[in-house]
Structure formats: C-alpha cells, structure tokens
Amino acid sequence: MTKQKSRIVILLAVLIVVCLAITILNVRENKMRVSLTKLVVENTAVHLIEHDGVQVAYDNGFPIPSFSTWKLNEDRRAYVSLNGLWKFAYEEEISCTASELSCSEAAYDDQAWSEQPVPASLDLAYENGKYQYAFGSFWFRKTFTVDRSWEHKFVKLNALGIGYHSVVYINGTKVGEHEGSTTPVSFNVSPYLNFGQENVIAVQIVRPAHDHYDEGALPAGGYDWWDYSGITRDIYLEATTPQTISKVIVDASPVTKQVHAYVVLLNYGNQSETITVQVNPGIDQVDPQSKSIAMAADEVKVLTFQFDTPAIKAWSPESPTLYSLETEIKNGDRLITEYGAVDVEVVDAKVLVNGSQEWFKGTNWHDENKESGRSMSPEEYRNEIDVAKHAHANLLRNAHYNRHPYAYEYADQIGIYIMDEIENYWLSEQAIGHQLYEKGLSREKAIAMAWNQINHPSVVIWSVANENTPNNTTHLAWFNDMRDLVRMVDPKKRPVTYASNTQHHPVDMSMSAADIIGFNQYYGFHGGDSTDYGAAEYRQKLLEIHERHPSKPIILTENGTWSSMGDRARQQWQAGNFAAHWDVTVTYPFTAGYVFWNLKDYRSKMEYTSRDPERLSGMGMVDWASRTPKVVYYYFQEATSLGANRIMNPRFDRGLAEWQLISSAAEGAITVVEEGLQVSLEASDTIQLRQNAFDLLAGSYVLELHIKGVDGQAAGKIELRSSYLSGGVLTKEFDSSGTIKLPFTLSHTGVTNVSVHLHVAGKQDVVLEQVRLLPVLN
Template identity: 35%
Template sequence: MRSGRSTPSTDSARPRPGSARRVTRRVRGAAVAAVLALAPAALGTPALRAPALASQSPVPASPRPADLGAPDPTADQAAVVRDPHGPREPSDTQVRNVDGTNVVFSYGEVTPAFDGWSRHEPTRHYLSLDRPWRFRYDPADQGGTEGWQRPSLDDSGWDTIAVPSSWDLHDNDGWAGYDGADFGKGGALRDGYAWYRTTVDVPASWRDTHVRLAFLAASYSADVWVDGRWVGKHEGGNTAFALPVRDALRPGERATIAVRVYRRASYTNYDGSGEQVADDHALPPGVVDYWPYAGLTRSVWLEAVPATTVAKVLLDTRDATLDARVVVENHSRQDFHGFVRVDPGRGSNGRPMRVRVDVPAGGVAVPRTTIPIPHAPRWSVERPKVLTARATLVGLDDGPALDTLTATYGVRDIAVDGSRLELDGRPLFLKGVNWHEETDRGGRSMTKAEYDHELANATELGANLLRNAVYNRHPYAYDWADRNGVLLMDEWDTMWVGTVSQQLQAESYGLSRALALATAWNNHNHPSVILWGLQNESTIDPDGAPVYRAWLTQMKDAVKAVDLSDRPVTWASSSSWDPAFDLADVVGFNEYFGYFYGTNEDLGPTLDAVHRNHPDKPILITENGTWSLPGQHGPPTEAGTEEWQAANFRAHWDQVTARPWVAGYTFWLLKDYKQRAGYNEEYNALSTMGMLAWDGQTRRLVFDAFRDARPPR
C-alpha cells in the first residue's frame, strides 16, 4: 500500500528497518508470484501489483535504542495478551425493517445519533466526561480478577490521563520529530490492557429518563462497567458506540465508570526480532502500516433522553423533495401516541410538516414525511450550502416538545452514468488526497483547531476529495467537509484482511458488516460523503475469489440497505485485475508504477486495459505516490529527492487526466504519518510520503506540483 511497508501476510518474514528487499505476499502460506505490470497490453490483462519494498529509505538503519522494552520492567514481553472473542461481534449490530425503513440496532437498541459531543438538544441532559481519568496499565490482565471495576477500589495511587487522548503519548516527549532515538518512548509500545476510571454525580432529575453512555472511539476494544456492573463491550477502534446504562445508574447518587481498553500487539517484541501478532477476528487482523493509537481517543459523555425519544433522523434529497425518516424509540412501559413535526430548516424554502406516530411500549416506529423544497439551494463543491432540519416529538395535544433532534444535510445528487461519476448530473473529476487523522501533539486525539489547520491544506491544494483511508474519522472532520465543500470517500477498518479472516467475518463473526452498517448509518446525512470504500488491499483468494466476493457482497449489501441516497461503492484494490470489480459501482485500485514496480509509463496501458475490461464503470486511482526526505534535493531521476517525488506525481497525473473515463486520482498522501509496521524506525517510525512533513507545515515540492495540477475540462 505505502512506502516501506511490510506485507499484510502474517506468515512472511518481518523486514528489518532500513532494508530494501522485497517481501513476497503469501496467501494461505503459499507464495504468490509477483507479476510486474511492465507491459499490460502484452499480458492481455492488467497485472497484479508487485509486492512492496520493505523500506523507502536508502540509508542504513540507525541502531535501536537500548531501552525500547515496556516501561514496566516486570512485564513479560514473551507473553502476548490476547483479548477473547465470542461467537459474534459484541455489539450485535443488525438491521431491522421498521415501517418500511431499515434501522440499525446495536446493544439491543437503535444506534443513536452521536451529535451530543458538540450539539445539545434542549429536551435532553448531558454530562461530558472529557477530563482527567484515573489510569493504569494492566500488562498481565489481572485487573478483572482483582476488582479494578469495583466502585470501592482505592485508585488514588493510579496515574491520571486526559480523556480524550492516545496513551501512546502518555509520558512521551518523542512524538514530534524524525529522530529514531525517540522511537518507542512512553506508551507508544504498550499493548494489551489498560484501565480508566472516573466518577460522576448523576442528577436526581434523571429518574424518568433513558440514559446512555456514548463513546466516539475506544481503541481497539473496550469493556465498560458502571458501578461494578458490566454494561457492554465494543470492538472496532474508530467507530462511535453508545451503551444503555440506565439500569446501572442510581439517579441522585455518585456512579463509578470503569473502562478496560485493549490494544493488540503488532509484534511479540519490538527489538527487531519479534514475530507478527495476528487475530483473525479483529479488524484489521494483523500488522498495518499506520499507527494503531490506543485508549479513549475521542470524546465520552452521558446523555439522558426522554423515555420516548427521537433516536435518529435520516434525510435524503431528490426530485426537489426532502425525504425525512424519524426513528422514534419508546423505552417506557406504556404505548406512545403523538406527532412528529419536521422542519426542513431556514433557507430550505420548505414548510414544516406533521405526521402521526404510534409507538408500542418498548418498541420503535419510523414515521416518514416528504417535504417539497423546489427552491432549496444546492450543495456543491463551489457553494457548500448546509441546511439544518429539526424533528420535534409532541403528544396528541400538539403541546410542548417532548424531544427534539436536529440534523444537517445538503441538497445534491451523486450518481454513476456509464463510465462517468456525476454530481448533480454533471461529470465529476476527483482531485483527491489521502490523509491520516493524527498530529505530533495529540496523536489521533485532535482538537478542532488542529483539524482546521490540517484540512485547510486540502482546500489550498485545490483538492475536492479526501479519502478517509482505512478507518472512520472524528465527526468534526465530516462537518468540516460539509461546510467547506470537500467530498469524502468514507471507509472503516478493513485493511489487509486475509482470506481466513474474510470467511470468518462473512460467515459468523460479522464485525466487518457491523462496521459497514455503523459507518453508513452514522454518516448518512453528510452531503460531503459520496463514496463508500469497502476495503483496502485485502487478500484475493486464489480459488476464483469466492470468499473475497462473498465478503465484499455482504458489506456492499449492508451499506446499500441503510443508505437512502444509494451512494456508489468502491474499494482500494491491490490489483488492477480484481475479480470482483463487477460488484463495484466505481473501479478503484492503488498503483505505484515507477516506485514499487515497473515504470511511470506503465500506468497508461494499465488504465486502458482496465477500461477494456470494465467499459461501463468509472475508474478511480485510490492511491499513488512516492517519498522524499524533507529538504533533500537533486535531479528528478534521483530517488528520495523532492524533485523525484514531484516528477513522479506529474507523470501519473498526466496519464490519468488524458483519459476521459478516469473519474479521479488520489495522492498518497497529505502529510507524513506514523506506523508500527517495522520499518523507518530510524525516522521515529515516520513514513515520508506526504506533501507535508510530520509537523503539518513544512511543504515539499510535490505540494506545489499538486496544487498547480489542473483537472481535465
């Protein structure tokens, strides 16, 4: 996928930092021959991408520091703690058809809107838990048996940690630069379990409400207790979740919340000799080449809603109407009868509508209304007009609001017409950039100011697409894209998933489907989201790809079942001849001609061959790029110079834009990024493929080259 990565296979040898050898990808333990895409026309079909180089760096590896073991010298580094799994993923995420609308449920309830991190409804109560928590590593997994979840536990001797934050940066002053001597400081290599504890005074006024505990992310998985009572577990390190906790709380009293967070180790040890650690249930199941930040990395809060509540509002616009589906959930023991009023919002030029709703005790109903908005402003890249609708739940007397929920939306249509991707009926060319969500100051726990600074570079570059490569982003990133007219390709954690894991996920465990459903449900109303990306560079099984196709089909069906807008699906394939491209609405693949294999000039013939195979589908380059060391200059033929990186980009861009049936190009990537894949530790584990250096400010020449590149007319 990217410069200097090890392969997704768990049975291939781990590359040494700084080495330049190739690593052969393996499937089911058998080596697959690398077919270099040097002459696609002669081969008859586009060729399989060759394996990646094990390191982007031409310089020898720096010696490893001597103190890179776990900070706790008593921890047994030979024993890798593993998180147990049940027969199915723990949230029990599923789709149920309610009144003609598919509704996503998790933990036995409707998966709610997660706007409470920033927007507070007047009919609800919120308690933010973003603050210092008590914190303790648990390398031997002893906390559960020793009662670390109990309210009576004396945790005064524990450390403290900010929530949200990434424990990788806990007691770590070596995250900012490229100095390999800083690799592994603080919590960067602390895997297994760690515990978080805090207390909260629950207001007495919450007695007649329904209370949930919401997390925007807990990485990688989390078990949660309230006053010593286990209330649930979540798996998936970048996806929001909410646990019903009303029965575990005593309004008017103090409650103790304990969270045990788990991170899977990447290797059995990090001294360069460790073996890769894999878990076929997990996503991703093995080593990946981004940094798997650990902890309560995003906001946490308690939210008390009325017993009968508006859990979610689904909005879709087409044919000059707003289609509003209001998901009403009744947590009480009495049937509810009333109305839902839907206001399409100021500036929509539509009038509020009222619809009857009847919800049985303990049940769910989805009243629907269509509101004419013939003169509503369109949402576009040039004029990103965001509207705000409000759903209000009232009784039969049409009196005061019992509950409200607002939701933003935009009026736009995204569609595929033959080999064209269209926005509002006009051909759309995607000038895209991949990005990772992290900074040298906060890891994956970014502030709004950091998002604004980092993402402003996309608008300066003239990019109209950001690919949320391989995991969900913080809700603020979607709001930012809506407001700034930047399109999104949205994804979840299905990176480098092998055949065994694909089969396990599709046939029984179901985590990939659960994350797909959560992504489409949570981000449904954002006009900026135009593509669902099903996976990144996962294994294509060698026996006609039946497992691979079944796995992709399951995720495609999941997002299509939820998405009223019917957004196109694609994925970032490792192969230009992917045997499942017939399932995609947009053919997407990663290519690194002239870097990992072949020459820059091989891209054009490969694109032509892909188009011959799929003449009725748009083609999107989901990744392409090379690397350079910041400030290293020389001729454009010299690998590692900024001139070489920029020249390679121009060569690929020119070939892409010369073909009208190519819908876009997505550069890898906006900024240098951290990874734990076992290479570039001499650069503090930083991959240097960005247009910007790790500080988010220092520009390489390719930044200017990309900014000046003109899309086809």
C-alpha cells in the same frame, strides 16, 4: 339424560381444546415476543432491522443514535461530559485484585493510579509516550454524578473513539463491549446509574501487539499506520425523555426538489404512548409537517415525511449550502439534523454529482498529528483539512477508517468531498472468509459507516476495503455482502467501491461488482520500471482494466512515493512521479479521479520506520512536524485536466524555491510582486529561470508564459534550452503583452529538465504573471 350428558361432555371437551389452543397460541406469542425482545437486547452486534419499510441500524440492543450531539447542544436533552482527567493504570503495573476487588468495581481503590487526560492517545500523551510500545490491558476510571431528575429518562453513554477492544463498566456492572477504535459506540446505561449520587465508570482497553495476527480483528495484523489506543475521542452521557428521537435520515435532492425525512423513534418507557412528531426542513416557504403515532413499550417505529422544496439549493464544493432540519416530539425530545442536497450516480463510466460530471482531485490522509495523535481538537481538524483545501483538492479519502464527527461536519461546511472507508485492510483470504461466514465485523463496520455518515452531503463515495486478496469468489461474496448492506442503509444509493491491489494481481473479479473501480498503484516505486516513474506500466494496466469494465469509472485511489524534508533529490523524485501518473490519469475520459498518497507524513508501525524515533513514513505532500509543503505539494496544487504543471508559477507562495533565478542585471532587478515576478532590465541584460526538478519524460510539451509590460508594452525573446532539443535551443519572439506558447518535443530515456531564458528588448519593466510547462496529453 345420557344424550344430554354426552353433549355436555363433548362441549366441555371442545372448550378445553379451544382453551388449550388459545393458551398454546398465547404461550407461543409470548415466547415470540420474548424471543424478539431477547434478540433486540442481547444482539450486541451491529445489524439491521426493518421498521415501517426503513432499515434501522442497531447496536447493543437499540437503534444507533445520532452522534452529532457530541457538541452537547440539544437544549431539550441533558448531558454530562466525561472528558477531562481520569484515573489511569497499565495492568502490568498494578494489581487488579486488591482485597478481592476487580479494577472494574466501584469500591476499588484507585488512589495510587495516575491522572491522565481523556480524550487522548495513550501511546503519545501519557508519561511522554511511555506506553507507545506497551500492549495488553489499560484501565481508565472516573467518578461522576448525574441529576436525580435523570431517573426516568433514557440515558446513553456515547463514546466516539474507544479501543481497540474495550469493556465498559458502570458501578461494577459490565454494560457492554466494543471492538474497533474509530467507530462511535453507544450503550444504554439507564439501569446501572445511581441517580443523584456518585457513580464510577471503568473502561478496560485491550491493545493487541504490533506483530499480532487475529483473523477476526480489523485489520487482522500488519498494517501501515499507527494503532492509536485509549479513549481517543469525546465520551459523554446523554439523557432524553423515554420517548426519544434516535436519528433522522434525510434524503434531499436538488434534482427532484424534494426532501424525505425518516424519523427513527424509540419508546423506552414501560407503557404505550401516543406521540406527535413535527418536522421542519428549515427551507424558506416550506411549512412544517406533523404526524401522530401510537407506540407500545420498548418499541421502535419510523415516521416518513416528504416535502416539496422548489427553492432548495444544491450542495457542492463551490457552494456548500447546508440546512438544519428540526424534529421534535410535542412536549418532549428534539433533534437538529444538518444536511445538504446532493445526488450522486454512476452513468456510462462517469460519476455525476447533481446531474453533472465530476472529476475528483483528491488526497488520502491519516487522522492524526504530532501533538495529539488521533485525538485532535476541532481546531486541529480544521488546520489539517485546510491543508488539502488549499492544495486545491476537492476530495479526501478517509484512509482507512472513520473519522470524528467533526471532520465530516467541517467538510460539509467548507465544501470538500469525502470518500469514507472502513478498516478492511490487508486481509488474507482466510481472514475474509472468517469475516464473511463467522465473525461479521466487516459487515458491522460497513453498516455503521453508512448509518453514521448518511446525512453528510460531503460523503459521496463509500469504500469498504483496501488492498485485500482479490480474484476469488470469497472476496467477491464478501464485497457484495457489504455493498448490499450499505445500499440498504443509504436511501441515496451513493456509489460503493473498494481500493484494489491490482498492480500485483492480473485480474480482480470483484471489480465487476463495484460501482466505481478503485485502483491503488505505485509503479516505478513499489515494483515496475523506474526510468519513466512507472508511467508506461500504469497506462497499460489502466487500459486493461477499462477494457474489462468499459462502463465503470476508474479512480486512482493511491499513488505516491517516499520523500523527506531536506532531501531535495527525494522531493524531486516524488514530484516527478506524481506528474507522470497524474498525466496518464487525466488523459482518459473513463477516469473519474486521482487520489494522492498522502496528504502528510504519517506514523507507521511497520518495520521500515523502526530506525526513525517518530516512526514516520515520509510519503506526505507536507512535512509531519512543521506542515511545510514539499515540492509535490505545489505540483499537486497546480495540476489540472491539462496535466501536471512542471514549472510553478514563480510567486513567493507558489514555489519560488523551485527556480534558480539568474540575472546579469544589478541587484534588485528581480522583485516579487502580487501578480508574479517583476523584472527590470537594461537592454543588454537577461534573466534565466532554471527549473530545479528533473521530471520531464520523453514526449511533447508546451511552454506557456504570460508576460505583461508595466507600461503596457512588452517585447523580447524567450529561449528554451535542453540537450535533448534539436540544436539545443528553441526561440520565440514577442512584441506585446499576453500569453506566449512554445511547443517542443523531447526524445530521451529516463527524465530530464529544461531551462527558460528571458531577453527583454531595450530598457523596460515586465511582470511574469504565469509560467507553465504542460504535457501534450494523448
């Protein structure tokens, strides 16, 4: 009996131990589950979490959604646009504690506040620019209603541009914060809404002073553009079913002829669900595919689909073919994703796009205009980007921040490459260390950039920084961190670069880690010898960089000078500077592009613009207000791999004003026709074409004229004149229509010009279809 009792005691003890162990394991498991949920919910920083082998970008507790829905065009989703009039007040002009109520609370009386448009750049739009030099807190409030049917949906507040620092409240409850003005952000507002009733959204925008320094901010302090603030881009509510498609990542290759789709799913519901997902890649003769998946409550999963697409066409600037991939949950959510098939890689100091070497003729640009600041409409974006396209640019560098989703969509549609970039600008070594080891905002912006723009075929290069302190291990570690995160997000592994300030530093060790070397330089303008526009110093630096990194392609990511409309000498200098630096760049096979600074004059908060009421930096190839082309616009437009054309084709739309047309013939002897200039001369008459711009450095050139006789015959003589030619003149006779080439060499110090004289033999009509003066590159 005693033994039996002992066995029972032992058995009970074992059972107790087992139960205790199970309890402990359950508690630990629950704690782990709670901790994981807490991490997901409370980690408001942009970060990556791997799901089913795919890195998913999170912000504010859930996967960053697709912002392509800003058009409010998904018919299985519901929307409330918050664009329109909002109540607005500057905190210094109001009391935020009326009757112990904060400006954020729903019951706060905002009747005395003004009504202002959203989206808009508050520093330009409100009260005739009254606030462009005001800093601190600005408040925005709006009343809205949502349908009662939204009560069981997943509701997001999507803001495409809000800041610099923003705090968002719904019905008096803080739903989140955001730092940065140009990266879209999304908040889960489902728990805070009054369904079928009025709601109040309040947004506090904190704008730092121009002369502030905050090593945790991006940029940290001084920077050379205008800090537009407010709710500057579209803002809207989006409601989906609880089981929703957060985003679809599409990797389409014209080389492998395959499309991979990674569908990011969120079950926001409070119970498990089995859902069926269908994906249609939108390509002829390729059938949709379906998969079913079980999802627990509050779970994120990724489904991968692979399609063989032998008929897929490559996206390129010449043929910007786009497809629409449709993803739908059976009896539930749907999301349309536009994409194009493009592959980008770096091989032997070359950038290959779709397997072929590409050379980027680009321009930097700022996302702004005189009328709307950084709150441009789609039409204004089209007008802005068309200027670059018409200048024959094939690349836009998004200096130095992300754009509205429409800018990428339009680039996809018209066929222009994008180098996308984030706000890591002019950071000190201390600020870089703070970002790398403490705050991590640089990391967040890099992840968000790649995640948000991943499906745009126009985006072929990622840039993560501009002109920061180089040549130290902190900078190298910082760049490596961002580069690796971008690569983790992007299944295409598009090249990652940054714009180095190497002109002012002998070595930049971080270049060794970049896929493409980006190099900003202003020799002859900011530093260096101006007698040759700094061309010799640039050439020397370019060769030094290539010698250190012979396997890497180099892109000149910035080069330019100041100029202004009406100042002819400055415009000529700007054009000559461009020509000299372009010619050096295209000389070498290891360069992959030239990116001019800047597409258009732009607003800057820097002190050097303080005397101008518009605060303009006049470095554009077109004017700020009128968008009128400057001399350099035509030089850029005509530049090719042969070099920069110093003499514009003398047509009414190609720089006729760049010439002095002198003729001894009667009035009307020179007329503009579609082909060029028609010249009607008597036997004793001549025409002189004198180039206005003084931009010819010492070296070898070739003058090319294409002349066509109206009656099929053309005969005469061309004279090239310059004081730096032997004998002062070179002569070339012609006796038929066609191209006439006249090579020559100039030997001098500084810059000069030449004049061209055309003599026609006998009475005849000829048309000058083309006049080019190109360097002999070496």
